[in-house]
Amino acid sequence: MAGGMNEPTVINAPLDCPLEDIFRGTVAVMGNLDGVHRGHQALIDEARKLAVIMSKPLAAITFEPHPRYAFRPETENFLLTTLHKKIDLLGQQGIETVFLLPFSRRLSMLEPAEFVNDILGNILGLSGIAVGADFQFGRKRAGTAQMLDELARKAGIEPMIVKPVAEKGEIVKFSSTDAREAIQEGRPEDTARILGRPWSVTGIVEKGKQLGRTLDFPTANIRLGDLIEPAKGVYAVKVHLNGETHNGVANFGSRPTVDGEGVLLEVYIFDFNGNIYGETLEVELHHFIRPEKKFDGLDALKAQISEDSGAARRLLTQ
Numbered sequence: 010m011a012g013g014m015n016e017p018t019v020i021n022a023p024l025d026c027p028l029e030d031i032f033r034g035t036v037a038v039m040g041n042l043d044g045v046h047r048g049h050q051a052l053i054d055e056a057r058k059l060a061v062i063m064s065k066p067l068a069a070i071t072f073e074p075h076p077r078y079a080f081r082p083e084t085e086n087f088l089l090t091t092l093h094k095k096i097d098l099l100g101q102q103g104i105e106t107v108f109l110l111p112f113s114r115r116l117s118m119l120e121p122a123e124f125v126n127d128i129l130g131n132i133l134g135l136s137g138i139a140v141g142a143d144f145q146f147g148r149k150r151a152g153t154a155q156m157l158d159e160l161a162r163k164a165g166i167e168p169m170i171v172k173p174v175a176e177k178g179e180i181v182k183f184s185s186t187d188a189r190e191a192i193q194e195g196r197p198e199d200t201a202r203i204l205g206r207p208w209s210v211t212g213i214v215e216k217g218k219q220l221g222r223t224l225d226f227p228t229a230n231i232r233l234g235d236l237i238e239p240a241k242g243v244y245a246v247k248v249h250l251n252g253e254t255h256n257g258v259a260n261f262g263s264r265p266t267v268d269g270e271g272v273l274l275e276v277y278i279f280d281f282n283g284n285i286y287g288e289t290l291e292v293e294l295h296h297f298i299r300p301e302k303k304f305d306g307l308d309a310l311k312a313q314i315s316e317d318s319g320a321a322r323r324l325l326t327q
Contacts, residue, residue, distance in 0.1 A: 033134030035068035044089035045098035048183035056139035121152030195240030245321035
C-alpha cells in the first residue's frame with residue numbers, strides 16, 4: 010500500500026562528513042531496491058509503521074551505482090529499473106527522502122561495525138533502520154541482519170528486521186534476481202507478479218529506418234540503456250504517452266529480416282497516428298507472443314505483424 014505520491018528529495022550522501030540536521034533523524038529502509046518489488050514494498054510498509062511510532066520521516070538508502078557494477082565493471086543490461094524510475098517508485102510508496110550512497114571499493118571494504126557507526130550513525134544520523142531478514146552488508150558481506158540489529162542498538166538506532174512476505178500462510182520470496190530471470194526467459198507475467206506491476210521500459214523515441222511506415226505498421230523505437238534485456242521476440246504491450254495509455258505490440262531484438270543493427274524495442278501503437286519522435290514513452294510488457302524470427306521478404310513480415318497485432322489485441326482485452 011503506497012503512502013504517498015510526492016517526488017522524494019534525493020541526497021547524494023557523502024562518505025566523509027555528516028549530513029545537515031534537516032536530513033538527519035529519518036527511519037530508513039536499506040538495500041539495492043532494484044525493481045522496488047513486492048518484497049521491497051512490504052519492507053517499506055513495515056518501516057512506515059516504525060516511522061509513525063517514532064514520529065520521524067520515512068527514507069530509503071540505496072547504492073549508486075548498483076554494487077554489481079563495482080565488482081564486475083564489464084556488466085551490461087542488468088537493471089530492472091533506471092535510477093530515475095526507482096526514485097519515482099519509492100516516492101509512490103511514500104518515501105520522502107532517498108539517500109544515494111556512492112558504492113565504491115572504499116565503501117565495500119568497511120567492516121560491519123564501521124558501516125553502522127560511521128555511515129548510518131555519524132553521517133546519515135538515522136533514528137531507525139529497516140532491512141530484510143536476508144540483508145548482508147560490510148566487507149565481504151560479513152554483516153548479517155542479526156548483526157545489524159545488535160550494532161544499530163549500540164549506535165542508538167532503532168532496528169527493524171522484516172521477515173519474508175507470507176501469502177495464504179506460506180512464505181513467498183520476492184527477489185530482483187527472479188524478476189530479471191523471468192524477463193530474460195520471456196515470462197513477463199511472472200515478473201509482474203514479483204514486482205506488483207508490469208515491467209516497463211522508458212525511453213525517448215528515436216528515428217529508425219522508417220520501414221514500419223512503408224509496411225503500414227509505423228513503430229516507435231526506443232533503446233534499453235542499462236536495463237535487463239527481455240527475451241527476444243514479440244510482446245503484447247501497453248504504452249504510456251503524455252498521460253494516456255494505448256495498447257500495442259512490440260518486437261524486442263535485432264530485426265533479422267531487415268538486417269537490423271543493435272537491439273531495439275520497436276513498438277506499434279494500435280489506432281494511433283501521431284508524430285512522437287523525441288517524445289518519452291513508457292512501454293509495459295504484458296504477454297510474450299512468439300520468439301523473434303527471420304522472414305522470407307517483407308510481405309511475409311507484414312503478414313506476421315498483422316497476425317501478431319491481432320494476438321496482442323486479444324490478449325490485452327481478456
